[in-house]
Amino acid sequence: xxxxxxxxxxxxxxxxxxxxxxxxxxxxxxxxxxxxxxxxxxxxxxxxxxxxxxxxxxxxxxxxxxxxxxxxxxxxxxxxxxxxxxxxxxxxxxxxxxxxxxxxxxxxxxxxxxxxxxxxxxxxxxxxxxxxxxxxxxxxxxxxxxxxxxxxxxxxxxxxxxxxxxxxxxxxxxxxxxxxxxxxxxxxxxxxxxxxxxxxxxxxxxxxxxxxxxxxxxxxxxxxxxxxxxxxxxxxxxxxxxxxxxxxxxxxxxxxxxxxxxxxxxxxxxxxxxxxxxxxxxxxxxxxxxxxxxxxxxxxxxxxxxxxxxxxxxxxxxxxxxxxxxxxxxxxxxxxxxxxxxxxxxxxxxxxxxxxxxxxxxxxxxxxxxxxxxxxx
Numbered sequence: 107x108x109x110x111x112x113x114x115x116x117x118x119x120x121x122x123x124x125x126x127x128x129x130x131x132x133x134x135x136x137x138x139x140x141x142x143x144x145x146x147x148x149x150x151x152x153x154x155x156x157x158x159x160x161x162x163x164x165x166x167x168x169x170x171x172x173x174x175x176x177x178x179x180x181x182x183x184x185x186x187x188x189x190x191x192x193x194x195x196x197x198x199x200x201x202x203x204x205x206x207x208x209x210x211x212x213x214x215x216x217x218x219x220x221x222x223x224x225x226x227x228x229x230x231x232x233x234x235x236x237x238x239x240x241x242x243x244x245x246x247x248x249x250x251x252x253x254x255x256x257x258x259x260x261x262x263x264x265x266x267x268x269x270x271x272x273x274x275x276x277x278x279x280x281x282x283x284x285x286x287x288x289x290x291x292x293x294x295x296x297x298x299x300x301x302x303x304x305x306x307x308x309x310x311x312x313x314x315x316x317x318x319x320x321x322x323x324x325x326x327x328x329x330x331x332x333x334x335x336x337x338x339x340x341x342x343x344x345x346x347x348x349x350x351x352x353x354x355x356x357x358x359x360x361x362x363x364x365x366x367x368x369x370x371x372x373x374x375x376x377x378x379x380x381x382x383x384x385x386x387x388x389x390x391x392x393x394x395x396x397x398x399x400x401x402x403x404x405x406x407x408x409x410x411x412x413x414x415x416x417x418x419x420x421x422x423x424x425x426x427x428x429x430x431x432x433x434x435x436x437x438x439x440x441x442x443x444x445x446x447x448x449x450x451x452x453x454x455x456x457x458x459x460x461x462x463x464x465x466x467x468x469x470x471x472x473x474x475x476x477x478x479x480x481x482x483x
Contacts, residue, residue: 127150127151127152127460127480127481128460128476128477128480128481133310133314133461133462134152134153134310134460134461134462134463135152135153135154135307135460135461135462136150136151136152136153136154136458136459136460136461136481137149137150137151137152137154137155137156137158137160137360137361137458137459138150138151138361138456138457138458138481139156139361139362139364139365139456139457139458140454140455140456141365141368141369141454141455141456141457142369142372142453142454142455143369143372143373143453144369146362146365147454154307155305155360156360156361156362157290157305157360157362157363158305158306158307158360159290159291159292159298159302159305159306159307159358159359159360159363160306160307160309160319160358160359160360160361160442160444160459160461161307161309161318161319161355161356161357161358161439161440161442162355162357162358162359162364162437162442162444162459163355163437163438163439163440163442163444164257164354164355164435164436164437164438164439165357165359165364165434165435165436165437165444165445165446166260166293166352166353166354166355166356166357166437167213167260167353167354167355167412167435168367168387168412168413168434168435168446169279169283169291169357169359169367170260170263170264170279170353170354170357170412171213171387171411171412171413172282172283172367172378172379172387173267173278173279173282173283174209174213174263174267174411175379175383175386175387175411176282176283176378176379177267177270177271177282178209178383179379179380179383182270182271183209183266183267183270184209185208185209185210185213185386185411186208186209186210187206187208187209188206188207188208189207189208189209189212189262189266190206190207192266192269192270192345193234193265193266193269193345194269194345195234197237197262199218199243199244199248199249200240200243201243201244201245201248202218202248202249205218205248205249205250206249207249209263209266210391210411211249211250212259212260212262212263212266213259213263213391213411213412214253214389214391214392214409214410214411214412215253215254215255215256215259215392215409216249216250216251216252216253216254216391216392216399217249217256217259217262218243218244218247218248218249218251218252218254219237219242219243219244219256219258219259219262220241220242220243220244220254220256220258221256221257221258222241222242223236223237223239223241223242223258224236225257225258225260225261225349225354226331226349226352227261227331227347227349227350228330228331228332228333229330229331229332229333229334229337229339229342229347229350230332230333230334231347232346232347233261233262233265233346233347233348233349234346236258236261236349237258237262242258251398252398252399252400253392253394253398253399253400253406253409254399254400255400255402255406257354257355258354259354260348260353260354261347261348261349261353261354262348263348263353264348264349264351264353265345265346265347265348265349266345266348267348268344268345268346268348269344269345270345271344272344272345273344274339274342274344274350274351275293275344275348275350275351275353276292276293276294276296276297276329276351277296277297279292279293279297279351280292280297284297286378287366287367287370287378288366289359289363289366289367290302290360290363291357291358291359291360291363292357292358292359293351293352293353293356293357293358294326294329294330294350294351294352294356294358295319295321295325295326295329295358296325296329296351298358302358302360303321303323303324303325304323306319306321306358307319307459307461308320308321308461309440309441309442309461310441310461310462311440311441311462311464311465312441312462312463312464312465312466312467313464314462317440317441318440319358329351330350330351331350355437355439361457361458361459362457364446364457365446365455365457367446368434368446368447368448368455368456368457369455371384371387371433371448371450372448372450372453372454372455386410386411387410387411387412387413388410388413388415388433389409389410389411389413389415390408390409390410390415391409391410391411392408392409393407393408393409393418394406394407394408394418394421401421402473403422403473404421404422404423404472404473405422405423405473405474406423407420407421407423408421408423410433412435413433413434413435414433414434414435414436415431415432415433416430416431416432416433416434416447417429417430417431417432421473422472422473423472423473424472425445425470425472425474425478425479425482425483426447426479426482426483427471427472427479427483430449430451430452431449431451432447432448432449432455433447433448433450434446434447434448434455436474436478437459441461441462441463441464442459442460442461442463443459443460443463443467443475443477443478443481444458444459444460445457445458445459445478445481445482447482456481456482458478458481458482459481460477460478460481463475463477
C-alpha cells in the first residue's frame with residue numbers, strides 16, 4: 107500500500123509540474139530541468155523529454171564560446187589578437203580601419219558588426235563577401251566602444267576557429283565540447299546520434315505551423331543552407347564560411363545536455379575548462395552605463411564572452427524576479443524561447459525551453475516574456 111501511495115504522490119507531483127508549464131498554443135511543448143552541481147534535482151516536461159534535443163537558438167553562442175576557450179587554453183587562439191591573422195585577410199571596420207577586431211570583441215558583441223546583412227551565408231559564398239557590404243558595419247562607434255547584440259559576430263568566430271585548426275566547425279565542436287562533456291548534441295544535426303535525430307523536437311510557430319526540424323527520424327539531406335541540391339560539402343574550405351553550421355543559433359541539444367554544461371560552469375570548469383577560463387567567460391566585459399550600448403529595452407545590461415548576466419540594478423533583465431545574479435544565456439528563434447541560467451553562489455541552475463511562442467507573446471514583469479518567466483521560476 108505504501109508503494110502505491112508513493113506512486114500516486116509522484117504522479118500527482120508530475121501532473122502538477124506539467125500543468126504549471128506555459129502553454130502558448132496547443133502545439134507547444136515545454137521542458138524544464140533544475141540541477142545543482144552534481145545531480146538533476148527536478149524535471150517538468152510536456153510534449154518532449156529532458157533528453158530530447160531541440161534547436162536552442164542563441165544558447166548556441168555560449169556553447170561556441172566554450173569551444174573558443176578550449177582553443178585558447180591549447181594556445182591555438184588568443185582573445186586579443188587581430189583575427190585577421192587567422193582569417194588570412196583584413197577584417198576591419200572600414201570606418202575605423204586602424205582598430206583591430208579580436209575574439210574578445212566578437213564574443214562580447216562589441217566588434218562594431220551589425221545584423222543589417224544576412225548572416226545565413228549559403229554554401230559557395232564566403233564570410234568575406236558578406237562583410238564587404240558597408241551595411242555590416244557601425245559607422246558611428248569604433249570596435250570596443252559600444253555593445254550591440256549581433257548574430258553576425260559568431261559566423262566570424264566560427265570562421266576563425268576553422269581557419270586556426272583546419273577543421274569544419276561542426277566536427278570541431280564535437281571534438282572540443284560535446285564529446286568531452288559526454289553530451290549527445292550537434293550543430294545542424296551532423297554529429298548527433300541516430301537516437302538523438304529520432305527524438306528531435308519539432309519547432310512550431312505561435313499558430314502551430316512547423317517552422318523547423320520536422321525530421322521524422324531522418325537526417326536532413328543537406329545540413330546547411332545551399333543553393334545547389336547536390337550540397338557537396340567535400341569542397342568546402344574551412345575558415346571561408348563559419349556561418350554554414352549556425353554557430354549563433356544552430357546547436358541541437360537537450361535540456362539535460364544544457365544542464366550538464368551548467369554543472370560544469372558551477373564547478374569552475376570541472377576539468378573541462380580552467381577556473382580562469384570560466385571567469386573570463388563570465389566577465390563581465392561590458393555593463394550598460396547609459397550610453398555605451400543598446401540594451402533592447404533593458405534585456406541586455408551586463409555581458410561577458412557569450413555569457414549574459416542577469417539582475418543588473420536599474421535594468422529589466424531579471425526573469426526570476428528575485429534580484430539574484432545569475433549567468434548563462436537565453437534563446438529566441440522559430441517560435442522557441444530557451445534559457446540556461448546558473449546561480450554560482452547557491453550552486454543551483456535551470457535549463458528550459460518552450461516552443462510555439464508567438465512573436466508578440468506577452469511580456470512579464472521583466473524584459474523577458476511571461477512564458478520564460480514561468481519556466482525560470
